Amino acid sequence: MYLTQIKFEMQKALKYLIADDQEIDRLNIEALASAFPFLHKIASCSHPLEALEFITQFEPDIIFVDIEMPEMSGLELIRIANGKVPAPVFITSHPEFALESYEIEAFDYLLKPVNKERFEKCAYRLRDFFQLRDNSFAFDKEQESGSIVIKQGHDKYKLQLQEIIYLEAMKDYVAIITPAKKYLVLGTISSMQEKLPADKFARIHRSYIVNTDKITAWKGNKILIDNHELPVGKLYKNILSR
Numbered sequence: 001m002y003l004t005q006i007k008f009e010m011q012k013a014l015k016y017l018i019a020d021d022q023e024i025d026r027l028n029i030e031a032l033a034s035a036f037p038f039l040h041k042i043a044s045c046s047h048p049l050e051a052l053e054f055i056t057q058f059e060p061d062i063i064f065v066d067i068e069m070p071e072m073s074g075l076e077l078i079r080i081a082n083g084k085v086p087a088p089v090f091i092t093s094h095p096e097f098a099l100e101s102y103e104i105e106a107f108d109y110l111l112k113p114v115n116k117e118r119f120e121k122c123a124y125r126l127r128d129f130f131q132l133r134d135n136s137f138a139f140d141k142e143q144e145s146g147s148i149v150i151k152q153g154h155d156k157y158k159l160q161l162q163e164i165i166y167l168e169a170m171k172d173y174v175a176i177i178t179p180a181k182k183y184l185v186l187g188t189i190s191s192m193q194e195k196l197p198a199d200k201f202a203r204i205h206r207s208y209i210v211n212t213d214k215i216t217a218w219k220g221n222k223i224l225i226d227n228h229e230l231p232v233g234k235l236y237k238n239i240l241s242r
Helices: 003-011 023-033 048-058 074-081 095-103 116-134 189-195 234-240
Strands: 014-019 039-045 062-066 087-092 108-111 138-141 147-152 155-160 166-170 173-177 182-186 201-205 208-211 215-219 222-225 228-231
Touching: 014 023, 014 048, 014 116, 023 039, 023 062, 023 116, 039 048, 048 062, 048 074, 062 074, 074 087, 087 116, 108 116, 116 166, 116 173, 116 182, 166 189, 189 201, 189 208, 201 228, 201 234, 208 222, 208 228
Parallel strands: 014 039, 014 062, 062 087, 087 108
Antiparallel strands: 138 147, 147 155, 166 173, 166 208, 173 182, 201 208, 215 222, 222 228
């Protein structure tokens, strides 16, 4: 593990809440989360109204929430919480709820039964999101072509567009991935797309924009780009085939 990762985990544990009316599913998430020192449980609730009380009182960073629960669905719970939980992760047996969950800015969507590999991927994305958010950068585009300026406080850092591998939407932020570093900028993936040259950067998914010069292979509904495998959304396949 890198020193910076260890430092982050020692300095800040991410508070999480579980809300699921099925005890076996709550225990499964709790067991999976226990493998990650940066995740700290504040409560495990069987009823959404109980979860809402914990959200108001403790302001968790993350909630692992079932969608189908008595009296109030997980989707309704997150709507009522009104942004108080930065990273809601929905858990359900029904994939058809996925679209609606992303419409209320779900961080992730896990299908039951949640396995170790899928939870691990979610956990590290959560860690990266909060680590980057705490050191978030503002984004601005420089007048000269071929570069953007990353702002942090009063300091500015020039980033060459050719260095960028891809961009990933992360709720209210966009991660900019380069070979050397990952940056986080405040904004949406759509607003970021408007600032980048269309002949060099293509939207391949609702969550991803890629530097087309970096693509090494296209396999079905996925692309390989600089050792990263990214999904290609159905609505965006025609963009890459032009």
